[in-house]
Amino acid sequence: MSFDDSFFDEPVQTAPPPPVPRRRGSTKVMYFLLTVLAVCVALLGGLAISLQGRIDDLDEKLEVQTLSSATEIVETTTEEEQKPSSAPSSGERGLYDEPDDLEAFIDEVSRSxxxxxxxxxxxxxxxxxxxxxxxxxxxxxxxxxxxxxxxxxxxxxxxxxxxxxxxxxxxxxxxxxxxxxxxxxxxxAVELPVLTTATEFAERGQWTMAIGNPGPNDVVLHNATTFGHIIAIEDNYFNYTSALVNPGNSGGPLVNSRGEVIGVNSFGFVDQEIGLWNIAVDTDVLCEVVVDCG
Incomplete structure (x- = not known):
């Protein structure tokens, strides 16, 4: 058998490559995962919306409760202010302690x-x-x-x-x-700074200051002060105090930590069993006997 030149000039046709087989199972898995993801996103979105709604409701409830509590506090405070209370107030509890600025306190009382x-x-x-x-x-x-x-x-x-x-x-x-x-x-005949008379009777344990000018005529100690506490009260008008009262102090005021007069220093005596007693007479007696206080 012989071959001419045209035989060699014709291109040789090769067979096409076989098609790549498709993985039908992988596509189904991908669709499944996408579906699960979409469901999760939807659930999370719904959960977020639900939580936000609950938070808003909670904030609203807290705000209402806060306003309600504030209203109750204001109403309670108003009622307490309108009603006289037998319990001591913060100011009354302060009467058991000496003033914060004792030097200024003494100077103020001394003017009277x-x-x-x-x-x-x-x-x-x-x-x-x-x-x-x-x-x-x-x-x-x-x-x-x-x-x-x-x-x-x-x-x-x-x-x-x-x-x-x-x-x-x-x-x-x-x-x-x-x-x-x-x-x-x-x-x-002159106008002097006055001391205010206490509107309430003193109580045991309250802080006191006695101030006066003790000493003989030629050696007066001006505005001498002694400190103590109320140790007993008799008939509301006689305040027994541990603050020392010297000769010459007679007639001076016994004041509380507000600078209010709770008694007039009158006399003192020594008891062998009890010790030193100093007595200040409440100034309310003046209003009952000496002058009409209105």
Whole structure:
């Protein structure tokens, strides 16, 4: 057999490659996974919406509860303010402690303290917020009866000085007295800073300060202070205090930690069993016996 040249010039046709077989199982798996993913996304979205709704509801409930609680607090506070309470307030509890700024406290109270001179003796007095003095006088001075006793029949021998060591003398006159409770009122012609009278009776354990001008005429200790506590109360008017009261302190005020007068220092005595007692008479007695306090 012979072959001519044309036989070699014709291209040789090769067979096409066999088709790649498809993996039908893999496609089904992919569709399944996509379906599961879509379901998960939908569930998560729904859960997120549900949670957001619950959070919004919770916030709304909390806001309502907060407003309700605040309203209850305001209403309760208002009711408590309107009703007198037998329980001590924060201010009353503070009466058991000394003032925060004791130096400023003493300076403030000292402005109302005076020295009362009668004949050859002297004592202490203080400007009071009592009103109703005679014409020409501007301030009531509270003191003890035994301080001015010798001047009742000799009023010209009565004099009052104020201003501490500066000792500015002022016109004074006896207004009235209560010998039984050892209290007296003097009128002075100048206006002095007054001490406020406490509106409530003192209680055992409360902090106290006694202030006065003890010492003889020529050696007066101006605005000397002693500190203590109420140790007993008798008949509401007689306050027993551990604050020392010296001769010359008689007639001075016993004040609480607010600077309010809770008594007039009157006398002290020593008991062998109990010790030193100092007694301050409540100024309410003045309103019942000496002057009409309105």
């Amino acid at each position: 303290i005076v020295t009362v001179f009668c004949a050859d003796s002297n004592g202490t007095g203080f400007a009071s917020d009592l009103t109703g003095m005679d014409e020409g006088y501007k301030t009531f001075i509270v003191t003890n009866h035994h301080v001015i006793e010798d001047c009742i029949d000799d009023p010209a021998s009565l004099s009052v000085t104020h201003g501490g060591a500066d000792e500015v003398e002022t016109k004074a006159e006896i207004f009235g007295w209560d010998e039984e409770n050892d209290l007296a009122l003097i009128e002075v």
